[in-house]
Amino acid sequence: MEDQRHRGEAGVPDSPMVEETGPEMTVFACAACGAALTGPLKRLPAVPEAPGYAWWEAEEMGPSPATVPSGCYAIETEPYGVPLVVAGAPGPVMPRHGTRCNIDGQPLVSQGPRGNIVMNPDDCRGLTTRHASTACCGATPYGGLNQVCACGTLVATLCSDCCLPYELHLSPDHVRALPSRSPGSDRTA
Numbered sequence: 001m002e003d004q005r006h007r008g009e010a011g012v013p014d015s016p017m018v019e020e021t022g023p024e025m026t027v028f029a030c031a032a033c034g035a036a037l038t039g040p041l042k043r044l045p046a047v048p049e050a051p052g053y054a055w056w057e058a059e060e061m062g063p064s065p066a067t068v069p070s071g072c073y074a075i076e077t078e079p080y081g082v083p084l085v086v087a088g089a090p091g092p093v094m095p096r097h098g099t100r101c102n103i104d105g106q107p108l109v110s111q112g113p114r115g116n117i118v119m120n121p122d123d124c125r126g127l128t129t130r131h132a133s134t135a136c137c138g139a140t141p142y143g144g145l146n147q148v149c150a151c152g153t154l155v156a157t158l159c160s161d162c163c164l165p166y167e168l169h170l171s172p173d174h175v176r177a178l179p180s181r182s183p184g185s186d187r188t189a
């Protein structure tokens, strides 16, 4: 006797493997003036590793490949950047970058803000750089916030010098996260 149970022919609908809700998307806007600073971005579970990049061998100076893929963001759980304080042992001064010492050779660690919104700098709009520390070809985070909204408020830190991970860190205290409906998620309740 042949088994007649052909799968999919019994009128049973295929089990829904595709989630019906679209991905949660977020637009970040300046908390002071409300101007949108990004398009809709998808949250990643964690900040990715920075891509390996031999900046010292690059033919042209410029930013490394971005840490966060375009269209995405992630929340930084580690403290980021200034203020740096003298510590007993070397530690991270910012994620995805090495250690740092002061001019006396004492190791420094970051007591900077946590919870930064890390994104691809190319996804941001309406910000201009106000240099707070010197860099050879881009911006460094060593002076703190260095990105100004059109309204004059410092809202983010750009890290774009050639020897640093290429990242934009929105300050959670200076931006607002707005839910954004993703295309195709039109549903009537």
Ligand SMILES: [Zn+2]
Residues within 6 Å of the ligand: 030, 031, 032, 033, 034, 035, 149, 150, 151, 152, 153
């Ligand atoms: Zn603004």
Ligand SMILES: [Zn+2]
Residues within 6 Å of the ligand: 061, 062, 135, 136, 137, 138, 161, 162, 163
């Ligand atoms: Zn450089």
